[in-house]
Amino acid sequence: MHLPxxxxxxxxxxxxxQMLLVILSVVIIATFFLLAAxxxxxxxxxxxxxxxxxxxxxxxxxxxxxxxxxxxxxxVPLLFSLFFFILVNNIYGAIPVLQLPSFSHVGGAYVLAGIxxxxxxxxxxxxxxxxxxxxxxxxxxxxxxxxxxxxxxxxISNFLVRPVTHSLRLFxxxxxxxxxxxxxxxxxxYLVMQENVLxxxxxxxxxxxxxxxxxxxxxxxxxxxYVFTLLTxxxxxxxxxxxxx
Amino acid sequence: xxxxxxSAATEGxxxxxxxxxxxxxxxxxxxxxxxxxxxxxxxxxxxKTFAERAEAIEGGIAKAEQAQAEASAALxxxxxxxxxxxxxxxxxxxxxxxxxxxxxxxxxxxxxxxxARITAQAHVQIESERQAAVVALRSEVGTxxxxxxxxxxxxxxxxxxxxxxxVDRFLADLENQNAGVAK
Numbered sequence: 001m002h003l004p005x006x007x008x009x010x011x012x013x014x015x016x017x018q019m020l021l022v023i024l025s026v027v028i029i030a031t032f033f034l035l036a037a038x039x040x041x042x043x044x045x046x047x048x049x050x051x052x053x054x055x056x057x058x059x060x061x062x063x064x065x066x067x068x069x070x071x072x073x074x075x076v077p078l079l080f081s082l083f084f085f086i087l088v089n090n091i092y093g094a095i096p097v098l099q100l101p102s103f104s105h106v107g108g109a110y111v112l113a114g115i116x117x118x119x120x121x122x123x124x125x126x127x128x129x130x131x132x133x134x135x136x137x138x139x140x141x142x143x144x145x146x147x148x149x150x151x152x153x154x155x156i157s158n159f160l161v162r163p164v165t166h167s168l169r170l171f172x173x174x175x176x177x178x179x180x181x182x183x184x185x186x187x188x189x190y191l192v193m194q195e196n197v198l199x200x201x202x203x204x205x206x207x208x209x210x211x212x213x214x215x216x217x218x219x220x221x222x223x224x225x226y227v228f229t230l231l232t233x234x235x236x237x238x239x240x241x242x243x244x245x
Numbered sequence: 246x247x248x249x250x251x252s253a254a255t256e257g258x259x260x261x262x263x264x265x266x267x268x269x270x271x272x273x274x275x276x277x278x279x280x281x282x283x284x285x286x287x288x289x290x291x292x293k294t295f296a297e298r299a300e301a302i303e304g305g306i307a308k309a310e311q312a313q314a315e316a317s318a319a320l321x322x323x324x325x326x327x328x329x330x331x332x333x334x335x336x337x338x339x340x341x342x343x344x345x346x347x348x349x350x351x352x353x354x355x356x357x358x359x360x361a362r363i364t365a366q367a368h369v370q371i372e373s374e375r376q377a378a379v380v381a382l383r384s385e386v387g388t389x390x391x392x393x394x395x396x397x398x399x400x401x402x403x404x405x406x407x408x409x410x411x412v413d414r415f416l417a418d419l420e421n422q423n424a425g426v427a428k
Contacts, residue, residue: 034286040293040297042297106263
């Protein structure tokens, strides 16, 4: 479902629909929140109220609850940007003409997971110095003879697997959802084209299934944006308080 | 549609896990731009609104508390002033009472002195009048005695009956004389 290459931009695929949608998402998010935040009235109007609800959700339900009272404000912009960037790009998949969740292309997911990966490692080093790597990999209270087993596991799970799962979780759910909905769509089209009336009729079943899957996908799109942001907050919290874990 | 999917499938013969570098670049730049806008404008604007709202609510509460404190301070002051005024009034009343009693005592004393003085004066006057009366009486009694003696001598002194008559007549004359004077 790619648009034809808009600009032959040196790359193999040129300027794709996915790139356009990513840029569009930045415009949508920035415009909406700038308009909502612009008035700054004490008693908010509808738009401002919606913007404050959305902002307050990330600020309070994710950043404040996970990272905690004192220094969560520093990470609100990152979490806020991540949540709405992913949310809008995912929801594209549920909008009929656009119908392409940007993160069904793995590159974007790698980029965001990479940003988060370097962010939380940076926070950990800044907070604890190089001792951070010891704190993150050697759990306290474990008998020394188990450490040779535990430490490699911790290294693998924290520093190698974590960014991979973080990015692939988002990418895979989006790709799978996209595939299922598209497959159902073309399946319906294929069945409707059949000469046999009975076979044609079975397209109704597929349609019912497709609608159900579409709803499920819409839920997963929002949920994955939340999960990705929540995990980011948890990683940052873990890096901030590595010494107490 | 079918051809599209088929073409996509053949096109994506490489693994879907291999990223398109240009897409990564667009996401990176797009996200950086979004982060910049969020950090620079959106978060400060929302935080400012939140802070102002909290300020407005807490400021209102603080203002109300201040007004409450001021009101109770004023009430306290009025109460104190009232107590002071009452004490002052009591004090003045006590003073007045004491002063009145003193004045009364002074007046009584003065009246007593005055009455004593008047009494003394009256005594003196009575004494002098009595003295005058004694003097006047003495001379009058002398004259009367002389007159009476002359009359008695004029009649016969031997006849006791006669002399008694003379004395009675003299006294009656005297009484008549007095009655005439009284009239």
